[in-house]
Each structure stands twice: as structure tokens, then as C-alpha cells.
Amino acid sequence: MRCPYCGHTKNRVVDSRTSREGRAVRRRRECESCDERFTTYEVVEERPLAVKKRDGSFEAFDRSKLIRGIQVACTKRPVTLRQIEGIADAIEESLERSESGEVESWQIGELVMQHLRDLDQVAYVRFASVYTNFQDPEEYLETIRELAEREGYDAAQLDFLESVLAEEPSTKRPKSKDKKE
Numbered sequence: 402m403r404c405p406y407c408g409h410t411k412n413r414v415v416d417s418r419t420s421r422e423g424r425a426v427r428r429r430r431e432c433e434s435c436d437e438r439f440t441t442y443e444v445v446e447e448r449p450l451a452v453k454k455r456d457g458s459f460e461a462f463d464r465s466k467l468i469r470g471i472q473v474a475c476t477k478r479p480v481t482l483r484q485i486e487g488i489a490d491a492i493e494e495s496l497e498r499s500e501s502g503e504v505e506s507w508q509i510g511e512l513v514m515q516h517l518r519d520l521d522q523v524a525y526v527r528f529a530s531v532y533t534n535f536q537d538p539e540e541y542l543e544t545i546r547e548l549a550e551r552e553g554y555d556a557a558q559l560d561f562l563e564s565v566l567a568e569e570p571s572t573k574r575p576k577s578k579d580k581k582e
């Protein structure tokens with residue numbers, strides 16, 4: 402590391418600490434020639450994660466898009482932004498372990514569903530309905546029945562969903578998930 406004052410390349414590290422919430426290491430260095438001090442930062446090389454969409458095209462992983470998708474499913478549900486961000490963090494973390502730097506969009510959808518299933522059943526079913534593009538209301542109801550069979554599920558929430566579905570058979574939506582906003 403070349404000294405910015407005299408150009409000498411030898412220096413010693415006098416202080417080293419993490420910064421930027423652990424994403425960087427800041428080092429104070431002292432030039433062995435002129436004794437001036439300067440700072441260097443070491444950061445992890447960010448590898449952009451590529452998401453392979455259902456049509457075979459790729460786009461860069463977009464955390465804010467993921468959060469928006471979860472937020473829509475959680476509209477008027479007792480789910481805090483902090484919880485949603487926590488889901489996004491957990492998903493991002495597991496995606497970053499992808500050796501190839503590539504993930505398929507369905508993998509992200511599955512991960513969101515896993516998290517929502519444990520957090521809020523209504524949000525889960527809403528997300529699942531968009532994500533899996535239910536072709537008919539029966540399929541939708543089947544998912545709800547499966548949920549009801551899981552131990553510990555809130556029957557009142559599921560009844561609510563069934564009644565909403567009975568009133569609004571238009572819960573199926575066009576294939577819009579992969580469209581750019």
C-alpha cells in the first residue's frame with residue numbers, strides 16, 4: 402500500500418477495527434519512511450446475485466423488490482416492517498451461499514413462503530396465491546385446507562379467508578410476478 406504522502410510502499414498497521422456495521426475493516430497505517438499516517442479500508446467484494454426468472458432471463462437480485470412483495474402480502478396484517486426485513490435478511494443470507502451466484506426465482510418464492518407460513522397464515526396464503534398463480538379457486542382452498550391441518554393454526558384466520566374467497570372469486574391473478582415495475 403503506497404503512502405499517499407511520499408509514495409513509499411512499506412508501512413505498519415497501527416490500528417485495525419471493523420466499520421460500516423462489520424462490512425469493512427478500517428486500518429490506520431504509518432509510513433515507515435515519512436511516519437505520516439493514512440487509512441485504508443478492506444471490504445468484501447460484492448458479488449451480484451443473479452436471479453433466473455421463469456422465462457429463462459436473468460435479473461439482478463433486488464432486495465427492495467423482495468421486501469415490497471412481502472409487504473403486499475402482509476397488508477393490514479400484524480406484521481411489522483422489522484419482521485419483514487428480518488425475512489429479507491434471512492433469505493438474502495441463504496441466497497448468498499449459492500456457489501454459482503445464481504438462484505431461480507422459484508427458490509426465492511419458496512423461501513418467502515416458508516417464512517410467512519410460520520409468521521402469518523393470511524399473508525402466507527396471499528403470497529402463495531400470487532406466487533404459485535393458482536389456476537382455480539379450488540386449488541386456493543386446498544392450500545387453506547392444508548394449512549388448517551397443520552398443528553397450531555388459527556382457525557379463525559382460516560375461516561376469514563374462506564369467507565373472503567367465497568365473496569371474491571377473483572383471487573387468481575394474471576401472471577404478473579415477473580413483470581418489471
Ligand SMILES: [Zn+2]
Binds near residue numbers: 404407436
Ligand atoms: Zn510516507
